[in-house]
Amino acid sequence: MEETVQNVQETQNVQAGQIEQAGKHEEMPECETMELIMESRSENEEFARVVAAVFASRLDPTLEELDDIKTAVSEAVTNAVIHGYRGIAGKIWLSASVWEKEHLFSVTVRDEGVGIRDVEQAMEPMFTTCPEDGRSGMGFSFMEAFMDRVEVVSAPGKGTSVTMKKKIGR
Amino acid sequence: MEDSFVYEAKGPTLIIHLPKEFDHHNCRNLRYETDLLMAENYVSRIIFDFTRTRFMDSSGIGVLLNRYKQMKAGHTSFYGACPQVMRVLKVAGILGLMRQYESKEEAIYSREV
Numbered sequence: 001m002e003e004t005v006q007n008v009q010e011t012q013n014v015q016a017g018q019i020e021q022a023g024k025h026e027e028m029p030e031c032e033t034m035e036l037i038m039e040s041r042s043e044n045e046e047f048a049r050v051v052a053a054v055f056a057s058r059l060d061p062t063l064e065e066l067d068d069i070k071t072a073v074s075e076a077v078t079n080a081v082i083h084g085y086r087g088i089a090g091k092i093w094l095s096a097s098v099w100e101k102e103h104l105f106s107v108t109v110r111d112e113g114v115g116i117r118d119v120e121q122a123m124e125p126m127f128t129t130c131p132e133d134g135r136s137g138m139g140f141s142f143m144e145a146f147m148d149r150v151e152v153v154s155a156p157g158k159g160t161s162v163t164m165k166k167k168i169g170r
Numbered sequence: 171m172e173d174s175f176v177y178e179a180k181g182p183t184l185i186i187h188l189p190k191e192f193d194h195h196n197c198r199n200l201r202y203e204t205d206l207l208m209a210e211n212y213v214s215r216i217i218f219d220f221t222r223t224r225f226m227d228s229s230g231i232g233v234l235l236n237r238y239k240q241m242k243a244g245h246t247s248f249y250g251a252c253p254q255v256m257r258v259l260k261v262a263g264i265l266g267l268m269r270q271y272e273s274k275e276e277a278i279y280s281r282e283v
Contacts, residue, residue: 078227136203136235137228
């Protein structure tokens with residue numbers, strides 16, 4: 001029974017072709033990853049931030065660190081729903097990694113929406129393309145305030161990818 | 171009911187009881203609702219109640235700022251903020267705009283506006 005449990009744990013991170021070796025007590029990979037694909041619905045903003053926080057919890061973060069991750073992920077997913085897809089249906093990819101030894105958490109939120117023409121401008125505090133909707137324009141500022149690093153890759157018509165990293169337990 | 175806004179009027183004071191998850195999803199109808207309410211009633215002061223709220227992001231800040239702009243300076247306040255909400259309010263600079271109270275009663279009966 002004990003050995004079966006171990007097999008299952010190890011195969012989670014092993015490529016299909018290497019499964020037969022899984023029982024041989026190989027070292028666990030240093031980084032664990034997860035991926036979630038969801039529809040660009042506003043309901044999924046909560047779902048995404050909770051999933052990211054639960055995944056990050058294996059680094060044993062404080063409640064405050066978990067709140068930071070939730071807030072940052074919420075901002076990125078909300079941006080994808082509102083600005084990336086502008087309310088139309090599309091897919092949002094959430095992928096996250098944890099490095100247990102380094103106590104590092106990384107999360108990427110990607111969409112295939114309209115993209116951003118001027119990333120630098122979009123990241124300015126209070127800048128928003130739709131002030132009439134009562135948007136605060138603070139999304140990127142929040143991501144930067146609550147995470148250690150924020151990287152945005154985007155181009156018009158090519159979608160947007162936001163990667164955020166945070167060191168846990170300082 | 172949990173994730174909707176509940177309004178309470180005390181004379182010209184409007185208390186807005188905010189939802190558990192105060193994010194874009196739950197903010198979508200607030201603007202229209204509050205606009206309607208404020209068009210039909212005289213509102214000179216707004217108090218935001220965060221006691222149910224466990225999470226807020228910049229979409230919530232957008233709602234707060236919108237209402238803040240409609241009131242005279244010092245006529246918006248809040249109470250019941252949990253640590254996550256407090257951090258977000260702080261980062262957004264709301265603490266410099268709105269007064270914080272310990273309870274609903276304190277917020278309503280405070281002479282300082």
